[in-house]
Amino acid sequence: MLPPGSVIGMIGGGQLGRMSAQAAARLGFLVHVFSPEPDGPAAQVAARTIIAAYDDLEALRSFAEAVDVITFEFENLPAASLALLESLKPVRPGAKILAISQDRLLEKQFLNDAGVATAPWAKVESLAELEAAVAELGLPAVLKTTRLGYDGKGQAMLRAPEDLAPAFEKLAPKPLVLEGFVDFAAEISVMVARGVDGTIVCFDAVENRHKHHILDLTIAPAPFGPEILEEAQSIARLIAETLALVGLLGVEMFVTSTGALVVNEIAPRPHNSGHWTMDACPCGQFEMHIRAVAGLPLPPAMRHSDAVMKNLIGPEDMALWPRVLATPGLIPHHYGKTEARPGRKMAHFNRLFPKGALPGEFGIEDALALAEKS
Ligand SMILES: Nc1ncnc2c1ncn2[C@@H]1O[C@H](COP(=O)(O)OP(=O)(O)O)[C@@H](O)[C@H]1O
Ligand SMILES: [Mg+2]
Structure with missing residues (x-):
């Protein structure tokens, strides 16, 4: 268990790194970011940033020497870079898991070998x-x-x-x-964490809706019966256990028209579809990630509220930012990016509901409605 004041090394400088660093700071840790991009979302809130390419072995070496443990928000690190980091400091999750999730063929083979259905x-x-x-x-x-x-x-x-x-x-x-092609009724996902001591905790399954292939809304919990929701969690647990994960992992699944679950892909890091946990859970996905990586105890992945998460993407959505801020009940999370290019994830907001009071299909739009322009 790392004591407060320890340094967590974060590979990748985007919003997932930013929100992980914010959670790490609350636990008393310092974060060093390794990123090719200066002034990114994570660098703005980190104790220190090393700006270098992901294959710059010299820079990776000095980064590793300055930190106590290494984790990721970006998982496509070259294999030689990973091997170097692993020779110097604990890397959580480990290189084997990254290799599997980087490659859709290895990923599907791994899932099928573990008895998990895919397309x-x-x-x-x-x-x-x-x-x-x-x-x-x-x-x-x-x-x-x-x-x-x-x-x-x-x-x-x-x-x-x-x-x-x-x-x-x-x-x-x-x-x-x-x-x-999977003729799905819905797309759902589950965030699962596994600690150094083998404890596994699993957030509730949520529904994800995409616009132009980019996540638009997450609805927590997913509007399905307990059998499907519990099965989704047990699939996520099985994957975490089989990989001997230390860290956090997102599992994207399809619910087919007959109610069967088919895993689409896994991501061994915080995930956009877990952003709802920041406000609807006492310990959200970013804190869970840092706890797992730092060897801290993992609390239950308890949800105290229902939630809807809305992504704000590109210049059109960011034109609404003043109205998001002016609308009571919306909890804003800005990523600190200066330029709102089309398709770029800029921010999100969460809206909470008492547990069990998630609005039905036609209430969701109302629930997200922004204050009138003043
Ligand atoms: N086999 C499939 N059948 C039906 N829809 C699919 C299939 N694979 C992907 N999709 C759709 O495309 C989206 C993106 O695919 P995915 O494999 O998750 O790639 P990524 O998220 O890395 O872009 C999915 O969320 C889903 O909507
Ligand atoms: Mg996907």
Whole structure:
């Protein structure tokens, strides 16, 4: 258990690092950020920032020497960089977990080996392999890069035979993975943490709604019966246990039209779909992340309120910021980014409801309605 005053090394300088650093400060820790980008969201609130490329081994070495434990908000670190860090300080979660979550093929193989259902999938290295995979999995299907995809980037929907060749050409690097299309009723996710002592805690499953492939709303808890919600949590626990995770992990799942659960992807770090926990739980995802990494005890992932989280993305949403601030009941979280480029996550807000009083489908929009322009 790290004492107050210890230093947590954070790889990555975005909003997930910022909110982790804010939680770390509340626990008495200092955060050193390692990021290629100066003045990012995390650097603004960190004790110290090292600005260098993720493959700058000299800079990584001096970063590691100055910290007590290393964690991530960005998981696509080169393997050689990870190996160097692991040789110097505890890295939580460890390199094996990062390798699995960086690569959709390893990820799907790992999940299936653990007995967790995914969409049917096939590795694709050539157009001939893509044609064979489509013959087997059918259309529609989703073709994805195995690495570095996010917010729907690095993937293409295949609806008709003529979509195959252009999608195969466009997506890089190879290999790719073809996934059968899951006709889902909803997308849900679960945040799970596992401590150094093996304690596992699991936040409630939530529903996620996307706009233009970017998360727009999270609804907590997800509006499904207890069987589905409990099954989602037990899948997340099984994944955390099987990986021997130390840290926090998000599990994205589809609820199919028949109520079955299919895991889409995992992310071994705080997750946008866990932002609701900042205000609806005594110990939110960022504090849980820091506690797990620092070897502190993990409290139950208790939820005292229902919540809706709304992302604020790009210049249009940020034009609403003054009204967000003027609307009673909205809890704002700004990421400190100066430029609101289209599609860029700039801020979010949470709105809480008494437990059990989450508004139904038609109440959600009302609940998020902003104050009239003054
Ligand atoms: N096999 C699939 N079937 C149906 N929808 C999918 C499938 N894979 C992805 N999607 C849709 O695309 C979104 C983004 O895909 P995902 O694999 O989560 O990539 P990322 O979040 O890294 O961009 C998902 O949230 C879902 O809405
Ligand atoms: Mg995703």
